[in-house]
Amino acid sequence: MEQRILNFEQKLAQSELDGFLVTNLLNIYYLTGFSGTEATVFISKNRRLFLTDARYTLMARKSVQGFDIIETRSPLSVLANIVSADGLSRLGFDKQVTFAYYQNLKACLAGVELAAMDDFTEELRMIKDSNEIAAIKRACQISDQAFADVLSFIKPGETTELEVAHFLDFRMREYGAAGISFETIAASGGRSAMPHGTATDKAIVSGDMLTLDFGCYYNHYVSDMTRTVHIGPPTDEEFDIYETVLKANQSLIEASKAGLSYRDFDRIPRQVIDEAGYAQYFTHGIGHGIGLDIHERPYFGNADGVVEAGMVVTDEPGIYLDNKYGVRIEDDLLITAAGCEVLTQAPKELIMLS
Ligand SMILES: [Mn+2]
Structure with a gap:
């Protein structure tokens, strides 16, 4: 202090x-x-x-x-x-x-x-010290563990979005979280086209995309992660969109290091989505800082500045097709001098639930 x-x-x-x-x-x-x-x-x-x-x-x-x-x-x-x-x-x-x-x-x-x-x-x-980084890392681990557990909790045709959200919330607390860092998003089927579709009593059914965006507090610091899974086998278009979002997410992980400008931080993953033909369907910012607050500096896009070692920022590209479905993948990255450390470790290859 x-x-x-x-x-x-x-x-x-x-x-x-x-x-x-x-x-x-x-x-x-x-x-x-x-x-x-x-x-x-x-x-x-x-x-x-x-x-x-x-x-x-x-x-x-x-x-x-x-x-x-x-x-x-x-x-x-x-x-x-x-x-x-x-x-x-x-x-x-x-x-x-x-x-x-x-x-x-x-x-x-x-x-x-x-x-x-x-x-x-x-x-x-914006620049986190070692105690802050340790707390955020633990919050991310707790989210990872809850995500691993929720996959076997979901019974297609039965489980509702709300049940999934509550399961995640409760599981994170069981793993030591002090609470959830924002209202858990569980958006399935057509509702996944809403980037921030909060959970409803809709049942998750075969053929749905399911976007889960959630996080917790550990020792006052937050995690914030998103994974999208599919119920049953995806269509070619769904698979293509998922792979595009994943490629965008990975491109930023590869490019992130101290000195990368805020503009490039936004531009590099956005270009991946652009080149795949989905530019107009990526409708929000690439990410934000996290720490004591779920959204805090730095913000990217058209802001001046460069990312610095010790920043913890999200990498969350998405593609949303109105009235059809959406895909978002979000990791929390600790920026270092040489690159970045991915703090959220839950798997990112497309998971199919049945
Ligand atoms: Mn976020």
Whole structure:
């Protein structure tokens, strides 16, 4: 934690800001290790303050190191006095606050210039340290294990999408997950053409494609993986589309390494799908960062930047034919100097269930 705070303070010193008000709970967890639901962190040149209410004071005293812990139910009034006493004139704050909070902030800190930021702590979070990587790896292993188990759970003609989703959710918890990292997607048949088709009571039947997109939390960090399986033998077109998506997914694994531009990260797998004639059916981004949040920086496509060692990002090409079916394959990749490590290890050759 201390290294993360030092990095934050170094970034603050290089910025135009006199201080920063951290209210995003994931940013607070990242900087302090505090996992309660009410806290405000204030960092300036000469202060590290952790403000929370009486419900969390004891928890904060146990888990938060290197900060002055202040128990209060009105953190903004406390901060207003400090900001005024220290003569601070320009403060950054986490952009995700509600409009009501922002209005209150403006009223409490009248005369102080306020800069909304969504990339301050978030950029630091992009590069994972060894503890973070270990947690994400475990979350990925748990997802892999649950996927292996769900294959024998599915009885074509009987099992519903919801039953499959619940099985995955429960199995991941049994393997040590703290919870699921987003609502599990189990989309079969025509519903698999929806990239984010949440599970329904539709039974999974012979001839269906079945897309499973799921993940869990382990020690506050997420996994996010997708596998598509087929019930019974696929048609030639289904097989061709599956192989195209797999080739796109593999092309990015082969190309990924520190220094690859965000644009190329998106372009390389997209070109595989394009060359197979399915460009218009790959309708979403190639991937995103994962960590404390299921979707976090970096994002790709038209953004400037290059992937760096220590980033953990998804590689999730897909092809979706309206009203027919869809295929997506998603892995979590740890970027390294020489290449990447694939953290999700569940098999990717087309699995046929019967
Ligand atoms: Mn994803």
